[in-house]
Amino acid sequence: xxxxxxxxxxxxxxxxxxxxxxxxxxxxxxSVSWYQQTPGQGLQFLFEYFSETQRNKGNFPGRFSGxxxxxxxxxxxxxxxxxxxxALYLCASSPSGQVTHGYTFGSGTRLTVV
Amino acid sequence: xxxxxxxxxxxCAEGRAANLPCNHSTISGNEYVYWYRQIHSQGPQYIIHGxxxxxxxxxxxxxxxxxxxxxxxxxxxxxxxDTAVYYCIVRVSRDDKIIFGKGTRLHILP
Numbered sequence: 001x002x003x004x005x006x007x008x009x010x011x012x013x014x015x016x017x018x019x020x021x022x023x024x025x026x027x028x029x030x031s032v033s034w035y036q037q038t039p040g041q042g043l044q045f046l047f048e049y050f051s052e053t054q055r056n057k058g059n060f061p062g063r064f065s066g067x068x069x070x071x072x073x074x075x076x077x078x079x080x081x082x083x084x085x086x087a088l089y090l091c092a093s094s095p096s097g098q099v100t101h102g103y104t105f106g107s108g109t110r111l112t113v114v
Numbered sequence: 115x116x117x118x119x120x121x122x123x124x125x126c127a128e129g130r131a132a133n134l135p136c137n138h139s140t141i142s143g144n145e146y147v148y149w150y151r152q153i154h155s156q157g158p159q160y161i162i163h164g165x166x167x168x169x170x171x172x173x174x175x176x177x178x179x180x181x182x183x184x185x186x187x188x189x190x191x192x193x194x195x196d197t198a199v200y201y202c203i204v205r206v207s208r209d210d211k212i213i214f215g216k217g218t219r220l221h222i223l224p
Contacts, residue, residue: 042215058211
């Protein structure tokens with residue numbers, strides 16, 4: 001079956017712009033989580049959505065937001081981009097987010113802010 | 115913050131067993147231990163998880179100490195393709211987010 005699909009794979013944006021990243025989870029998976037990965041900070045949790053509701057949130061400013069649609073596809077948005085937002089953004093899906101289920105990650109979207 | 119401690123890097127000869135330790139001394143009774151790995155430029159890959167019993171699957175074995183304060187991931191016959199960063203994570207309820215630490219960078223030596 002198809003894995004987790006993230007689009008686009010690469011993106012270059014200018015400071016001050018906004019960006020929207022998309023994640024399509026594995027069919028039947030209802031939980032989607034987003035992570036930011038940078039060389040300095042490693043993998044940092046952004047937020048998790050389950051059945052269109054944000055269930056968990058990490059320690060990121062309000063410029064980072066997300067949403068989940070009824071088909072479980074998720075988007076994350078970053079407004080007023082800063083140079084420090086350059087990172088690999090990863091999304092992961094799980095059937096329900098329950099602890100007995102592992103998460104499947106996508107290949108990520110590499111965002112470069114110039 | 116991550117609830118686990120791992121060595122920053124380890125070496126293992128190709129064909130030998132790679133034993134990756136993880137300390138989780140503050141783990142609670144209802145917290146599971148998960149292992150993921152991340153090969154360069156790819157998303158993390160789920161390996162295995164367990165609560166208190168040892169677990170084995172096609173990729174690896176997970177040995178959890180009786181007091182559950184530490185665990186070891188065993189890759190029985192390491193290959194060059196096992197070169198990656200390995201993350202040990204503890205996770206509680208179904209609503210708990212997965213928090214990654216720094217992980218262990220495993221180098222497989224030919």
